[in-house]
Amino acid sequence: xxxxxxxxxxxxxxxxxxxxxxxxxxxxxxxxxxxxxxxxxxxxxxxxxxxxxxxxxxxxxxxxxxxxxxxxxxxxxxxxxxxxxxxxxxxxxxxxxxxxxxxxxxxxxxxxxxxxxxxxxxxxxxxxxxxxxxxx
Ligand code: SF4
Ligand code: SF4
Numbered sequence: 001x002x003x004x005x006x007x008x009x010x011x012x013x014x015x016x017x018x019x020x021x022x023x024x025x026x027x028x029x030x031x032x033x034x035x036x037x038x039x040x041x042x043x044x045x046x047x048x049x050x051x052x053x054x055x056x057x058x059x060x061x062x063x064x065x066x067x068x069x070x071x072x073x074x075x076x077x078x079x080x081x082x083x084x085x086x087x088x089x090x091x092x093x094x095x096x097x098x099x100x101x102x103x104x105x106x107x108x109x110x111x112x113x114x115x116x117x118x119x120x121x122x123x124x125x126x127x128x129x130x131x132x133x134x135x136x
Contacts, residue, residue: 047078048070049080050073051072056100072100109125
């Protein structure tokens with residue numbers, strides 16, 4: 001399934017049945033103003049994420065981080081194995097440059113973002129942060 005369709009499906013699904021489609025975490029070189037560097041909630045919300053889309057080129061993702069049977073990133077519990085750091089503290093994506101499209105399309109400050117943040121006890125953030133994410 002193309003990543004964009006998967007993401008739309010995710011947004012249209014009630015929160016209590018979400019299949020998380022992940023996010024795009026900034027790399028360590030990303031602007032420090034991005035809230036994602038101190039969050040990571042959407043990378044640790046569900047073991048069914050992030051699924052690979054038809055457009056994804058997986059060259060940048062090590063084989064041991066791929067769940068080939070399910071066509072998605074491998075998870076430890078609900079947490080993507082590429083997530084480095086502590087949720088709500090300091091995090092980064094170990095495969096940022098080659099991350100799946102669903103991760104790139106998950107933007108901070110959206111309704112989905114804030115619902116996942118609340119799940120981890122983090123405060124909501126404003127939609128204005130979307131612009132920051134686009135620059136990450
Ligand atoms: S701020 Fe939103 S998009 Fe960024 S890591 Fe947290 S939940 Fe994901
Ligand atoms: S690949 Fe990176 S951005 Fe995507 S869910 Fe895993 S840690 Fe998050």
